[in-house]
Amino acid sequence: MVLFAAKVYASIRSGSLAIIASTLDSLLDLLSGFILWFTAFSKKTSNPYRYPIGKRRMQPLGILVFASVMATLGLQIILESTRSLFYDLAIYTIRTWSMTVLENVHSLVGQSASPEYLQKLTYLCWNHHKAVRHIDTVRAYTFGSHYFVEVDIVLPCDMPLQEAHDIGEAPQEKLESLPEIERAFVHLDYEFTHQPEHARSHDTL
Structure with a gap:
């Protein structure tokens, strides 16, 4: 001044x-x-x-x-x-x-993150726990200066709710510990052949 x-x-x-x-x-x-x-x-x-x-x-x-x-x-x-x-x-x-x-x-x-960054998130979720059967969807899009992340993880259909909850909560905490991520949402499912939950189409990895 x-x-x-x-x-x-x-x-x-x-x-x-x-x-x-x-x-x-x-x-x-x-x-x-x-x-x-x-x-x-x-x-x-x-x-x-x-x-x-x-x-x-x-x-x-x-x-x-x-x-x-x-x-x-x-x-x-x-x-x-x-x-x-x-x-x-x-x-x-x-x-x-x-x-x-x-x-x-x-x-x-809400611009998408780069393919390299999405691959990094996918790798983190896939190697999170041995019970993870499939990674259905990984999205990361801008929300201001940070990313919102949405992940769909497939677990065994007979897994108890408490165990499935703990497995799903841990990657959410890992994702939100990354400096670029504001919020992370982890959705748990038992199969991946259904139609997307949301009406609008999204790019998936």
Whole structure:
């Protein structure tokens, strides 16, 4: 903030386009830092009764809004500017923040994890217990900055409920201990020839 104030003073005194551009860059850093701080604070103070799955999406949503504003600002500068420096700065701003918009849109709409990551999750579940007969489905999709994971595990049909419960609970805890995963849901079944439980089709591994 001190550096930004000094740059504002220097911009006013000198009128230099280079210093003005540097001042604008410092302003953007401050604004983006404030958004990250605010969203992090908001996530920590989440009310579990109003937001039962937390507020993980606050951070990408805040960045998305800010990035959209900055991309629009860059376009406005292009339309109004006749100076080469401002034009170049506007092109850079639009390109940078447009990429940020796309990145955060993907994290909000539930984009699937990479095949390599899904294979890692499948390996973890398959080697969890010798009683696991089949891994029916493994899904991992973005939920804000983290993943939600859904796994269908097939166990013997005559296994007691208590034992099946313990086998299913353990991989859930393992999955949720991974830093990229927010929540994991493990569904237990005794066969895998039925139709998917959900009406909408999903990619499966």
